[in-house]
Amino acid sequence: MGQLFSDTSKDEDSGDLETSFIAYFKKIKTENKIIPQETIRLIELHLKKGNIQGAHSVISDALKNVDKVPINIAVTGESGAGKSSFINALRGVGHEEEDAAEVGVTETTKERTPYKHPKIKNMTLWDLPGIGTTKFPPKDYLEKVEFQEYDLFIIVSATRFTKHELELAKAIRFMKKNYYLVRTKVDIDLDNEKKSKPRTFDREKILQKIKSYYVNTFNQNNMEAPEIFLISSSHLSDYDFPVLMDTLIKDLPVQKRHNFMLSLPNITEAAIDRKQKSMQQNIWLEAFKGGILATVPVVGIIRDDVEKLKEKLNHYRDLFGVDDESLEFMAKASQVPVERLKEIIKSPYLLDTKNEETLGEMFLKCLEKFASANGGLLATGLYFRKTFYMHLLFLDTVTDDAKVLLRETLKN
Template sequence: MGAAPSATYSERQNQDLDSSFKAYLKNCKTESKIISQETIRSIQSHLAKGDLPGAHSVISDALKNIDDIPLNIAVTGDSGSGKSSLVNTLRGIGDEGEDAAPVGAKDTTMERKPYKHPKFPSVTIWDLPGFGTPNFQLKGYLDKVKFGEYDLFIIVSASFFTKYDLELAKGIRAMKKNFYLVRTKVDFDLQNEQQFKPTTYEREKVLEEIRNNSLKEFYKNDIELQTFLISNKDSSEFDFSILMDTLLKDLPNQKRNKFMLSLPSITEAAIEKKKESLKQNIWLGAVKDGILATLPMASVFKDNDVEKLQASLHQYRVCFGVDDESLQILAKDLRGHVEELKAIIKSPYLLDTEQDETIGEKLLKFLDGLSSADGGLLATGLYFRQIYLQFHFLDIVANDAKVLLKEAYSRKQLTYH
């Protein structure tokens, strides 16, 4: 018998694509998948049948949906409750930032107003007028502010939730929408307690009292709910990260991904979740691009390959808040210089080249290093070697975000003490 014919490039391509998609599924937690189970089954079916155009179409539609799908979050509460500051925090900007929602004496919302996220324009935070005033009674309020357009609702109070908040919550629940009660300015309450009761002050005890007192109106009606305690001055304190985790859990797959990427990198856990989400985008994009590859990956990078990798690096820096604009804002917030921050991170200089070296040559050096570290697995000539470069960039940028997080915390601690 003659030797079995070797697999054609097309057959090897099918095998690579199928194994890559299986690797994506294996390395992705169920609760954090950015595409639906229905979409996953459809992609698997097309790949199993060798229907690459069908798989490409499904993945392209899924990625476009992830990029374009709108997310609308409504924030409502009385004037002075910190509602507008929360709108700004969710958009990752300060109260004095460009296009910030007005706070303080100017914070009197008379009609709903949309605030686009500066980096993710399909994410909109809506500042709604407070409920329970003569101008805004429950009858007609939900229609007037078009509550049917929002994915979720945050009801904000700086003291305790009133009977009006209770009515509003019931109205939202009747619409089968999720709502969340947020108690702001907790840092001021703690400061006041510590100042006026220095000998009996116990931080955790005061926080528990704030939780219970803020929900008295709900308890009277036998409604048990969680309230999230936050400080708009410092989103790394109190329950802000718990609130964000809860919102993410309650959103559908594609919108969860969009919201995750738009959030500020306030904890290492949040940074890791962003990293996990972006890894999924890389895997799916690699499978989609691999379908169109009719020849094995060349030994040199073409101009469009270099441009794509440069764009990917920039996207990651923006997502994690380590791009040049974000560094300028952080430096100003920390009353330092942007050069000091750049000196402790790597991503701004990642693609800097030596004399007479092209960026393509720099990328090939990265691949050589990654191949050595990976035991030669990257030297197989597979099209998917490029995803390892994207993973490499992503790891560096995510680590930069953690370094900046620690630096900001350290400097703030020195300021407080």
């Protein structure tokens, strides 16, 4: 095990560091990277020149930017279109919770209202007043709601696309902002159609008819139709919600993708896997940043490490929705006893050990597992802090827990 760590100098290791860094990011698709390509190239350049301190500084700044850069998403639409329900669904918040967006059959939004994501503090969803409820033309409306602050606009519709919304879409495009058309309540449309025409009911034909209506409306007004997403805020895994999330991730600036991905509800196993891959990058960069400045020998886990590990484990549980508060919410929503949910997950008990020696053994097993899985990761001279492997173990475990909980709640 000890042979995985080298005693060579940092100057001698700089080539291996560069090779390891390039090899790692070469495996990641461009649309999944959490730091910009130009930042990656700058880090590679510093490593190539043996400028370890310079590489460390660039990685530190990039990670700070990922954590702090604001994400602002504007949601607008006609009264009763389901804006508030959509915002609550994106935030993973129930309608009756204290900080939920107010849901009602009449227009409840008179001014733009910010709703912070409960777990991703730099992400804000803005509930904008429907343009049909204001006295402003589209251009003045956009200026009044501070259009320049938003990364993108989501126009929510539930029935027909009005002249006001068409003009708003045209104004948003003119101002070179991305916008997306979300058609809500499609589950209600399907239910109504099934009740009224049970023998001729055709789910796919009805959904295509809804989409065609919007496409034709844009074409008739000499406008290029945007991509249209059919969703139900009550059943997020159905219809186009997962596709919408993938589209937003792709269109957001690179440095905003990571936290946006972490903000998404666990509606499918694919969504959970995507969160995991993004978090793996974050962990890897943190470890690389810490590791290139100092060799950390394989030693026992000390008490300070235990407390830091507990904090990190709780952080991952919170991000992946397997913390105690999330379990209570999940139990209530799915009508599954919370005791049952706690029985089928493992992450809360990962650090339930009786002595430090046991934790040290756990660390060594993690080290052996990940060094083997990555083809001798440390043999390159790339020094990772010992807790890196524990963080990966935590991440794998909370990912598995999130999937187990998803399957359990879907059964009900």
